[in-house]
Amino acid sequence: MDLQFLGTSSGVPTKARNVSATAVIEASGKGWYLVDCGEGTQHQLLRTPLSMRDLRAIFITHVHGDHCYGLPGLLASAGMSGRSEPLELVMPLALHDWVRQTLAVSQTYLPFALHLHAVETLTHWRSGQVEVSTRELSHRVPSYAFVFAELNPEPRLDIDKLQADGIPRGPLWGELAHGQAVEHGGRRIEAREYLRPSRPARRIIVCGDNDSPQLLADVAKGADVLVHEATYTEAVLARSQSSFGHSTAAAVARFAEAAGVPNLVLTHFSARYQDNPQRSPSISDVREEAMAHYSGQLTLARDLQRYHLDREGVLVPV
């Protein structure tokens, strides 16, 4: 699976960083998933190879505008680009009416169906390639993490079982290997009965805003990648009146270290952190603070950067 960041700024866009949106891309094929959709997400997509036709589902972590205001425009543009496949949306219930009303008031008629699911009550969602589960976080409003787990990664035929069940070697095996159901001995045989993953399923956790990383303790065990906000450094937070329900780089790094997460990706940086390391506070302060507490593979997300989770479980920029 790949990740591509479409927005990595907290609250407001800057010249270098848009507000929140993250693409999770399937290992095989072109299908992808969008987590959050801040204003201008569709503009960012114009600068990637991702197509609105291959978007399988959108997941919104919470109701704040920097995580959802781009949704109506993205849907409208998907309609104008000719998408006809239904689109799945998993989001807070309060946003369901808002999306429908926004489209209605602007007289926007989509040529595809929206299938809306309430994140509050959904425990699992699956497409052909991934299963997504949710985890409630802690923020000023209800906020969620989405855990993307591959389904049956790189499946291979279970030869022993095929032979034991008397399925003859030949074209039937080929069709099953390609995931197609076959007829044999008068009965229909589903491919999934004979396909087994050839490697462990990868898991990527993409979080909404959260001031309590420890809420992820159980799902973080065995996860390959944790994408978590690091809105502030401790030095900046100490001068602020409140964390506003956000985490510091240090807190997230300490959590990821304790949980043994091999790849930590920080995002959702306060706009005060300058990309120019000569200016203070700078994004290098965030990196230094996290590195002091975390010994794994640390990444500070950058807009439009794509990362590949390779077979060895290492996250590398591509």
Added chain:
Amino acid sequence: MDLQFLGTSSGVPTKARNVSATAVIEASGKGWYLVDCGEGTQHQLLRTPLSMRDLRAIFITHVHGDHCYGLPGLLASAGMSGRSEPLELVMPLALHDWVRQTLAVSQTYLPFALHLHAVETLTHWRSGQVEVSTRELSHRVPSYAFVFAELNPEPRLDIDKLQADGIPRGPLWGELAHGQAVEHGGRRIEAREYLRPSRPARRIIVCGDNDSPQLLADVAKGADVLVHEATYTEAVLARSQSSFGHSTAAAVARFAEAAGVPNLVLTHFSARYQDNPQRSPSISDVREEAMAHYSGQLTLARDLQRYHLDREGVLVPV
């Protein structure tokens, strides 16, 4: 007065052009007005010197998303940047509830008041420097033009009247010249009683989507600048099923020529027109079509380009 274009594409953003938004900037001071606010308008503003604190009012021409979806994000960011002055919004009544509901559902609390006016019933709106009147256009939904007229441009003291009324030359004249009220002979004297415009007021018309330019016939007389959509060329329209309520470059150019408008600015181009003149159809096709019918100063708006209406009434890029 100056104009700065923040979005010049129709319907969907492209890499080079955002969806609709136009800034009208006062001749003196830093105050400005925004006409339409497509998604990503706040992002475009980051690339201009325009400040959200100096924004006096927003005018929305019609309910389509490419003209208003940027409004909630722009308001939220204005709040986060510390604006405290009330903000005036003139827009279709249907958008009033939508703006309020969008801010409410996203739990966005603005530190400034919104003063909402329905464009359908408003005939005139004025600030200290401009008077804005409306004109109904013809589109798939109700759509409006906004006519910006300077109030009392470059005012000078009416010396004859000051002397006739016995106001003594000296500090009182200075205060009145600066627009301040003074006390004299036991009564309060308002500066406007003694200030007269030293040149004709300039008028700029900024239109919403419109398939009938002739609806502007009376307001266009004596206007300095007409900003009008030219979504298609005639050649492209001939191959389409419908104009979708839009104008061609030729139709707008013919109207502007007949009305004697000295400066015509075309905008809201279909995304099919390429900026590269080697590709077809290209934005040069739009220019050529308009030039064939219009002998005044023709401008094809470009994103982020600022134009100054000089003392001779010529619109020049700055």
